[in-house]
Structure formats: structure tokens, C-alpha cells
Amino acid sequence: MASGLLAQQLVRLGLISSTSDHASVVSINIFVALLCGCIVIGHLLEESRWMNESITALVIGVCTGVVILLTTKGKSSHIFVFSEDLFFIYLLPPIIFNAGFQVKKKQFFRNFMTIMLFGAVGTLISFFIISFGAIELFKKMDIGSLDIGDFLAIGAIFSATDSVCTLQVLNQDETPLLYSLVFGEGVVNDATSVVLFNALQNFDLVHIDAAIILKFVADFGYLFATSTLLGAFGGLLSAYMIKKLYIGRHSTDREVALMILMAYLSYMLAELLDLSGILTVFFCGLVMSHYTWHNVTESSRITTKHAFATLSFIAETFLFLYVGMDALDMEKWRFVSSSPGKSLRVSSILLGLVLVGRAAFVFPLSFLSNLTKKSPDDRINFKQQVSIENVVAHYISYDVLINPFDLFWQITIWWAGLMRGAVSIALAYNQFTRSGHTQLRGNAIMITSTITVVLFSTVVFGLMTKPLIRYLLPHTSKQHFSRMSSEVSTPKSLLSSLIENGHGSEVEAGRGHILRPSSLRMLLTKPTHTVHHYWRKFDDSFMRPVFGGRGFVPFEPGSPTEPNLHT
């Protein structure tokens, strides 16, 4: 190991003139140059209604793969091999952390129950449908030896909505509710996937009974709670340290460094403790944006806001480039090339199952989520105040199936979560390269099918999401200002204002418009509302004085631009 590293090093310093291990430097050069290319092209395509940066990167990645394949005459080099370490240790944390850091907190917490419902129950439904669909449909086809564990793994792999794709395709400012639902679902989804995978390894799969299901539910609860708490703890610790020691006094860079390192530490700790690192780092970002960010100096605020976004942006672009280039690794396609038709059929079946699996929970759960929310209380308040949860309650309401426009909205939720990405690929590598490293026919077919599904869903579904949103929800961008005030009570304009403007009223809505809950009935009928109210009280009287936050910054010499910076 050491000698290989050394040789590489010697080559790099120009000390020995071997050409074999130049590869690592060459591949870094290619990657960085392509990243620059993606950024410039992404900038030029900014106004396009079809393309986005992730698809650009994916396409450029595939094209580069083709070029390299042609120049190396079919022998693909190391550049291609998808490294899960690279993905999980370096690329994923900044992306998810930034998502937590920049997420509209109100929007996220107001939809918390819906997000949990979609993310946990929805993923399970999707998992069962895809697993049993695969068992039934693949039974008759000759695709090598796949056991029950493999089929269940397929269910978990293809239930993983890719939160990174979602971040790229949906725009938080244009469609905040859609974004928070689909992205939040993706984050919770990860916890579910990890539990599912653990369950598949440890449990007796042949005898599934109530005890196992109970254990699974308990595991999920434990995982979710501990991951969230770890993230929140990391965020609060950073807020407390920066506030107490007033680190910005000597150096702005130390504050920024401490925030980055604490966030990364919380992710790696979660990974170390077998928790869901994604959930942890997401909540760490959330807490940091609520407390820590307000405790640092003005320039640190600007720096962190943009630096985190930039890191996340580079990681995302790199990831799609990487997935695109990895897709062309010849090793994987060798087995498949003998029977291309079969591989195509497997991919199509999986894609179909993904579509059905998601439909199977989006529509019923929206319906269900409704029935519980359909209380007279909502009806009454509905005319009185335009707060976000009422609008949500209305839209995920009993009459959605009658109102065609609301059906459109559900279709959008369904569609926007169809993309499968790097998480699916990483899980597929985990499952199907363990026993024999693509030597087995069935494993090889599953790996290539995963890549096919990921490429197809990202490119086709991704390309069509923006136009679809514009077509199904046509009033999101144009008629907002004229309708906002005049047609508040019609569903259409409400939706428009919700989608467009949910975050604009973020600050005001929480403080001013909420009626003080006066009774237990309130807690029962409007739980989110009430919980939020008491949280605010707790936050203002205990949390902020200790951990800092908006309005509790110690020595700040006045920061007039502050409200503008973080919206």
C-alpha cells in the first residue's frame, strides 16, 4: 500500500517517469476541468426552462465517458469506478447540511407530520410494492440467482427518493411547499432505508411476524430520535461555544471553521454510531441556521451562507458528473451485452414499479392526511386567516379528488419524487457487489438496471419536472401579485400564493397571525399550530438567551442588512 502511494507521489513530483500512476492526477484534472465546464454551461443555460445543472452535469459526464472509452479503446480506466466512500464521506454531507442550513424552517416544521407520513409510511408502502412486484415479475425471467434478501434490497434501493436531485429540480423559492414535502420526505427516507437495510441483514426474513414489525418500528423511532438529537446537539454546542467564547472577536475564520467542523463532526459521529448521518447533518444545519448563524459576525454570516451553498453546489455537480461517468464502466456491462433485451425489460419493469410504488402512497396518503385534518375548526379559521398550515390542510383535503386542480398538485408531488440518484447507486453497489463483485449474472443485471433507471429517471423525469410544474400549476409565477389580495378565498389563488409566497411571510406568520390557543381542544384539533406556539415561547424564554439567535446576539454593533441576508 505504502509503496503504491509512494510511487504515485514520486510520479507526481516528477521524480520517476512512469505513466501508469499518472492516472490519479489526470483524473483529478479532468474532473475539475469538467466541473468548470458544467458551471459555465449551467450559467449559459440558466434561462432554459428544460435544463438544469444536474442534467447538464450528467450529460457531460456520459459524453466524457464516451470520449474516454473511445480514446482508451474500450478499456475504461479507474476514473469510472463509483466509490461509496467518496459519496458518503465527502459529497453527501455538504449537500444535506446546506439543505438544512438554507431550508425554510417554518415551512418544514409546519408540514412536519405530512413529511413524516410520506417519508416513513410512504417509503414502506413503496418498498413493499416494489419488492413484491419484483418477486412476482422477475420470477418467470431467467436473471440469475436472486434470493429473497436481494428482492427486498431492490425494494429499499428503488424506494430511495434522491434528495439531491430534488434539490436541483425543485426551487425552494418558487415552490416552497412542494420542495419541503418532497425534500423532507427524501431526508426521512434515508433513515427508513438504513433501518430497512439493517432489518434485511439481521432479521429472519422467512418468518415475518408482528414482533419483527414492532421491532422494526421501534428501531426506526430510535434511529430517528437519536439522529435528530445528535444533530441538534452539535448545532447547539457550536452556538453555545461561539456565543460564550465570542470567537469572532479575534478571527472570523475561526467561527466559520468551527461551524464547518462541528457540522462534519456530527455527521461522522452519526455514521460511527450507525445512525442516519443524513438526518443528523440536516438537523445540525437547521439548528445552526436558527442559533449559531446569528451569533457570528456580519462577514461570517455572508461567508457561511455563500460558502456552504458553494460547497454544496460543487458537491452536487461533481456527483452528477461522477454518476454520468460511472455509468460507462465497461466491466458492468459485459454480462448484459449478451442479452440486451432482458436487461432492458428488467429496467423497464423496475421503472414501472417505481412509478406504481410512489403513486400507491402519494394519492392515498394525501387522502388520509386530509381526513384527519378535515375538522370544522379549520373551516372556520379558513376564512379568517391565511396561515400556511390551513392552506396545507385545505389542499390536502377531502375534496382534492374532486377538484381537478388539486389532483394536478398531487400529480406534481408524485412526479417530483420519482427521480432516483446516487443513493440508489450506492445502495445497489452495497447489495450486489458483495457476493462475487458483479461476477454473478443476476448481480450484474441489477447493477446495470439500477444505473439505467437512475439515468433515465434523472434525465427524463428531471427534464420534464420544470415544464410540468408550469403546465399543471400555471399560475405560480405570473398572476401572483394581482391575485394575492383579491382572491384569497378561492382555492386556485390560495394555492398560487402558497406556492409562491409561503416563505415570504415566514417571519411574520409565526409571530403575529396565530391565535393564542386557549384550550386543550386547540391542541387536539390543531396540534402543529399549538406545538409551534409553545415551542416559540420556550425558544424565546430559554433557548435564545442561552444559545443566541435572532435578537440575542451579544456584542453586535448593529447589522441592518441582516434580515435580507437570510431570506
Place this chain on the structure above:
Amino acid sequence: MASGLLAQQLVRLGLISSTSDHASVVSINIFVALLCGCIVIGHLLEESRWMNESITALVIGVCTGVVILLTTKGKSSHIFVFSEDLFFIYLLPPIIFNAGFQVKKKQFFRNFMTIMLFGAVGTLISFFIISFGAIELFKKMDIGSLDIGDFLAIGAIFSATDSVCTLQVLNQDETPLLYSLVFGEGVVNDATSVVLFNALQNFDLVHIDAAIILKFVADFGYLFATSTLLGAFGGLLSAYMIKKLYIGRHSTDREVALMILMAYLSYMLAELLDLSGILTVFFCGLVMSHYTWHNVTESSRITTKHAFATLSFIAETFLFLYVGMDALDMEKWRFVSSSPGKSLRVSSILLGLVLVGRAAFVFPLSFLSNLTKKSPDDRINFKQQVSIENVVAHYISYDVLINPFDLFWQITIWWAGLMRGAVSIALAYNQFTRSGHTQLRGNAIMITSTITVVLFSTVVFGLMTKPLIRYLLPHTSKQHFSRMSSEVSTPKSLLSSLIENGHGSEVEAGRGHILRPSSLRMLLTKPTHTVHHYWRKFDDSFMRPVFGGRGFVPFEPGSPTEPNLHT
């Protein structure tokens, strides 16, 4: 390889419960936690006149190494092994880039000839003295089989002034001239080291003649010129693209990402082409701060300024932590433990040679640099204008050896460049683990001696640099304002104002105070001055209109804080 990676990944996802490969996640956790610790302790020790962050990190690293050694009962784990890839690919580029980005450009270019003299000729002198000193002194000692190539390598290894240590110990704002000389020398030094190493590998070492020396000089010139040009090209390309495409229009993050990626690309390209990556990325940073930085949006400016500093800060702290922990790798010390006295003697001899080698060029070269500058022209202008190169010319002047205060200043230059760091360790690993990987007695002793010298020089010399500067140059911080105007003509106050204030007048000095050179005599007697004048004309009339820069920003809606931001 793939299976190892996979196992690691599976462990991380909690899929298999092995404990062997948890190591990588554990080590990342330890490192990140220690980094956080270093930052907090560094903040608390900020007011200390002895400590600095690098020494703190080094001490914490060694302590952690001891703790881990004790807990693993003498079997050191993977955490310890110094990876040159990690150093050269990830840690060094951000540090040197940031140094170039934040360097006082005027100060650097006005001392350009002195820096080149010290960096190139000085390093060569030091190299020869250490090499031949080692040959003579080690001849009688029984330290295994070292050939002539090894001894010359020792010369190159211990001639490498560590620019990272310099950055940490010297303060650009307090002692700008000292900083720019010693740090600039360190950067040029790297180019010299690479050429030396190449020379040692390719040339016939037994028959050194004029042709070989000439080839060496030509190589150095080529390397220096191409590396510099590549860096400048990278910087200019980024400036041109960002200005032409006006990337900040859509996204601030894209601008920042593009700057980071272009800088990294130029470094990796230099490594690919066997140039000096350090020189390239340094000049890329320099050009970017002169052009690109002025073309981006206001928030990008704040972000880049702090984000680059933060990245560099994290990399530096990590590096020292790493060197500290690596020092305790038991593997290396096994051979030495049998004869600790001999190892100690070798280390002491090397340390002595480092001291002598540096003294051998600092004092004579200062003297020499003087003789050439001691023209009547300087004398005349000396009373008229207080521009930096005159002060330099005066201070590195004929009477320095008489004036005790100037001797102090030379001692400071000598002392501040004595530290040896990660570059030395990386080069030592290169040379002495190639043939037999520390199996040979001589190689083992050289590796451990290098570590000893690095630790000793960083801790002892590093600790004493701040107090030494205060003791030898006591007027740098207190008497500046009172002396500035009244005692301009006395050497003492001139030095004070130079050291303190060199960069304060950075902007004005260049434009206003320079007399227009009217003849060829001017170019001959004041070359730096004249070159600078014509460069400014060229810069204003051609470069800035094309590449942007201060005052040539296209759509900037007024940025009043700008001058404050970059100083």
C-alpha cells in the same frame, strides 16, 4: 481494493458489524474533534505572546499520539501514517493559494529581486553546505548505507524552508517586509527543491561539470517561468470568464465555485506537467486577487476572502496536528531505539547544519544585495520620498554590518526561516522509504531525524520567533504613530514604519509618489521602480479593461466597503 472499500462502506452503513475497518471513520472523528479543540484552544491562547495555532496543533497532535499509543498498547494504528498524497493534493494547495490571494502585492513585487536571490541562490548555498557537511560529519559515524544521492537529498530536504510555518509564525500586518521576504523565499524555495530533486535523479552525480550546472540553471529558469505563467493564465482566465459572462448575475455561488475550481485546476495542471504547483497556485492567487476578485459581486468578495482564509486555516491546523501524530508512529522508531544516542547526534548535527546553512546565505546575500543597490541615486531620492524599495535598499545596505540594529534585523530574517515542516517530511519520505521502506538502518535513522528536526525547529524556533521579533525589533508596535512623521530620516523609525506600515500605503504609494522615469539611466539605477511604473501603465491601459480589476468592474452598483474588505 474494491472489496476493502466495500467492507468499509458496509461497516459504515451498519450493515456488517466488523470492528477492523471502523478505523477510518474513527480516525476522521478523532481528527475533526481535535481540529475543533485546536481552534478553541487557539482562540483562548490568542493573547499569548509565545504560542500560536501551529504549535498548539503540533503539541495536541503529539499528546493524542501518546494517548492512542497507550490505549492501543504500543501498536499504533493507521491514523499515524503520513500520506504525501493527502499533503500535496489536499492540504498544500489551499494554504499556498490563500497566501497568494491575501499577500500584499506591492510589498512582494518590490522585494522581488531580494526574494529571488534568497529563494534560489540562498537555497542552493544552503543545499551545498548541508549536503557536504552531512557527508563529512556522517562519514565517521556508523549509520548504515547512504550513497551520494542520499546525502544530496538530505541537503535538499533540509534546505526547504517551510512556508506554512512561516505563515503561522510571522504576521503580515505587523512585519510585512519580513513576512514577504521569508515567505516569498519559501515559495521560490519549492521550485528550487523540485529542480534539485529532479537533478539528483537524472544527472550523473559523480561527474559534475559546467554543462550540468548550466542545465540545472536553465531547468530552474524554465520551471520558474512556466509555473508562474500557468498560474497567471489560470487567474486571468477566471477573471475574463467571470467578467465576460457576468456569472454573478444568476448566482453568487457559481462565481465562488469557479474561482476555487480554477485555482485548484491550475495547481493540478502544474503537478501534471511536472512544474512547481506551489509557485503556480501562489501566482494564481495573486492574479485572482488583482483581477478576478474585483469582478465578482460584493457578497462573493466577502465570501471568497473569508472562505479561502478558512480553508487555509483548517488545512494548516490539520497539517500540524497530522505531523504531530505521525511523529509517534512506532514503526519508524524501532530501528532507532537500539541506539538512541546516535540518532540524537544525527539530529543535532542536522539541526546545526540547518542553522549554519541558513546563516551562510542570509548574511552574505544581504551584504551582496546591498552593494548592487548602493547607488548615489538612492541616496538622493532617499530624503525626498519614503517609498518601500528605498527603505529596503537602505536596510539591506552597506552599513548594515556596522549598524547593530540592522544586524538584528538580519538575525531575524535568519531565525524566521529556520523552521522545517511538512515539506521536509514529505521529501524525506520520498527519498528514504523508496529503497526498502525503512527496513534499512540508514533510512530509518534519516526519517526519525527529519521528524526530530521538524518537531524541534517548529516548536522551539516557532515559540521563540514572536518574542525574538519583539526583543530585536522592539519598536514595531508601540512607537509607530509618533515616529512616522517626525523621524522619517533616521534608520530606526524608517524601519519601524517599514515593518509596521508597509502595506498601509500600498495603494497610494504606487500611483502618486513615484517620479516619472525619464531616461535609460533610471532603468539601470532603479530597475524595480521603473519596471513597476511601466507595468502600471500597461495594467491600466490594457490588462484592466480586458480582465477587470479595481475600477473596471462592469455593472457594480457601488461598493463603498470595498477598500476595507481587502486590506
